[in-house]
Amino acid sequence: MPFNSIFAWVMKKRIHQIDLFRKYPVEVQSELFEKMIHLGAETEWGKKYQYGLINNYDHFKEKVPLQEYNDLKPYVDRLISGEQQLLWPTETKWFAKSSGTTDNRSKLIPVTKDSLEECHYKGGKDLLALYYENHPNRKLYKGKHLIVGGSAQINHLTADSYFGDLSAIIVKNLPWWAEIRRTPSKDIALMSQWEEKIEKMAQSTIHEDVYILAGVPSWTMVLANKVLEISGKNNLKEVWPNLELFMHGGVSFEPYKAQFERLIPDPKMNYVETYNASEGFFGIQDQINSNELLLMLDYGIFYEFIPMSSFNGVNSVEAVDLAGVELDVNYAIVISTNAGLWRYIVGDTVKFTSKTPYRFKITGRTKSFINVFGEELIVENADKAIARAANKIGTVVREYTVAPVFMDGLENGAHEWLIEFTHVPDDVSRFQLLLDEALRELNSDYDAKRCNNFVLGPPIIKVLNAGTFDNWLKSIGKLGGQHKVPRLSNSREIVEQILHVAASNKIEQ
Numbered sequence: 001m002p003f004n005s006i007f008a009w010v011m012k013k014r015i016h017q018i019d020l021f022r023k024y025p026v027e028v029q030s031e032l033f034e035k036m037i038h039l040g041a042e043t044e045w046g047k048k049y050q051y052g053l054i055n056n057y058d059h060f061k062e063k064v065p066l067q068e069y070n071d072l073k074p075y076v077d078r079l080i081s082g083e084q085q086l087l088w089p090t091e092t093k094w095f096a097k098s099s100g101t102t103d104n105r106s107k108l109i110p111v112t113k114d115s116l117e118e119c120h121y122k123g124g125k126d127l128l129a130l131y132y133e134n135h136p137n138r139k140l141y142k143g144k145h146l147i148v149g150g151s152a153q154i155n156h157l158t159a160d161s162y163f164g165d166l167s168a169i170i171v172k173n174l175p176w177w178a179e180i181r182r183t184p185s186k187d188i189a190l191m192s193q194w195e196e197k198i199e200k201m202a203q204s205t206i207h208e209d210v211y212i213l214a215g216v217p218s219w220t221m222v223l224a225n226k227v228l229e230i231s232g233k234n235n236l237k238e239v240w241p242n243l244e245l246f247m248h249g250g251v252s253f254e255p256y257k258a259q260f261e262r263l264i265p266d267p268k269m270n271y272v273e274t275y276n277a278s279e280g281f282f283g284i285q286d287q288i289n290s291n292e293l294l295l296m297l298d299y300g301i302f303y304e305f306i307p308m309s310s311f312n313g314v315n316s317v318e319a320v321d322l323a324g325v326e327l328d329v330n331y332a333i334v335i336s337t338n339a340g341l342w343r344y345i346v347g348d349t350v351k352f353t354s355k356t357p358y359r360f361k362i363t364g365r366t367k368s369f370i371n372v373f374g375e376e377l378i379v380e381n382a383d384k385a386i387a388r389a390a391n392k393i394g395t396v397v398r399e400y401t402v403a404p405v406f407m408d409g410l411e412n413g414a415h416e417w418l419i420e421f422t423h424v425p426d427d428v429s430r431f432q433l434l435l436d437e438a439l440r441e442l443n444s445d446y447d448a449k450r451c452n453n454f455v456l457g458p459p460i461i462k463v464l465n466a467g468t469f470d471n472w473l474k475s476i477g478k479l480g481g482q483h484k485v486p487r488l489s490n491s492r493e494i495v496e497q498i499l500h501v502a503a504s505n506k507i508e509q
């Protein structure tokens with residue numbers, strides 16, 4: 001039997017297991033919860049919080065406090081020094097350097113063999129399984145899979161302890177069946193200098209038969225443009241005629257969709273979104289022509305959800321398990337995982353769109369929103385509004401970020417949008433109007449504050465020169481791979497940093 005047929009058969013077998021948690025989601029999570037409590041009982045953490053006495057979810061909530069990274073950091077530091085069985089019973093020697101923040105201080109997230117195999121790798125396999133379910137008789141294994149990972153240097157913490165971007169840990173430990181179809185070579189994929197890496201990735205993959213692209217949209221776009229520059233071709237289908245799938249995640253695809261459709265002018269091209277992070281692999285787009293994500297329930301992750309209406313970090317008192325969620329409510333995600341993260345607040349927010357099965361949309365970050373004037377603007381609103389405005393005016397937004405302009409005396413407040421276009425619209429004031437209209441349609445609280453300019457004035461648009469956001473990311477050591485520009489902030493700290501970087505360039509208003 002040809003290898004591609006075997007590969008497709010293995011992928012389809014997994015669909016039967018996915019169907020199990022589609023049909024019995026609460027039961028699957030309940031069984032997983034019991035297993036995790038049993039495994040955690042012999043760890044130092046489990047003994048501290050009396051896991052041996054926990055026999056239901058309510059007991060778990062009563063005994064185990066909510067956690068953020070700084071609460072777990074003392075345990076992580078001890079794991080790094082070589083101690084074991086602190087948070088999870090199996091060996092912990094890998095630590096993923098989290099890129100979900102632009103802080104200079106990085107987080108090192110524990111990665112166990114269980115979480116690597118039963119979560120991160122399983123997510124990658126399931127993505128392909130679901131793709132084969134939706135697109136039968138494909139032959140993806142005939143071609144190469146181009147993965148645009150992070151600046152993936154592996155660093156020794158101790159003689160037998162390592163850290164790096166999650167993409168580095170994954171590439172370093174890939175099973176043989178995935179490694180033989182991956183491109184580029186490991187020595188290029190694991191380079192830490194991003195600009196040189198993009199150049200070498202483009203040079204080394206330009207003559208490969210690439211079927212799949214995978215990566216964060218913004219950095220995949222950088223690679224795609226470099227490939228076109230070197231090859232002299234007009235679009236990626238001229239370079240890779242068999243390209244049929246882009247697996248993306250990390251940031252919303254909405255602001256980038258129009259640009260990818262120009263890069264890959266093929267109506268048969270498929271785009272599949274994933275929701276994966278250093279802490280775990282959480283969701284996969286399992287339906288054609290829908291941006292909802294299926295919550296993956298058998299990856300060794302037990303889920304809880306805190307309504308954002310009552311969210312107060314680790315001091316939040318209202319949390320529900322999967323059975324308790326409601327549709328169209330904005331929730332902060334809390335996870336307990338087979339890497340030893342217990343009741344850990346990830347920092348992302350979601351809304352459920354279905355409970356049969358459990359599907360959701362990512363709405364933003366617990367700390368990435370603007371609510372200075374009672375407008376409750378979330379990333380989902382901003383992404384949709386800027387995409388609508390750009391589409392109507394015939395332009396594409398490459399990157400953007402937003403911060404408040406605080407009230408000053410009798411002057412109203414406003415939102416300041418720093419935007420980098422692929423080509424600047426002829427009429428920026430019309431773009432401003434369209435953006436404002438879209439935001440008012442999408443968010444009733446924003447609309448109320450904008451009424452008659454009573455509290456909130458119209459958005460202030462500042463157009464940045466090409467490369468400004470990249471220069472800012474580089475200045476804080478976050479250029480490349482999974483690192484991303486934060487969209488919304490309640491403070492002006494990030495905006496002022498970017499404006500400082502842009503000061504040497506011309507800023508059009």
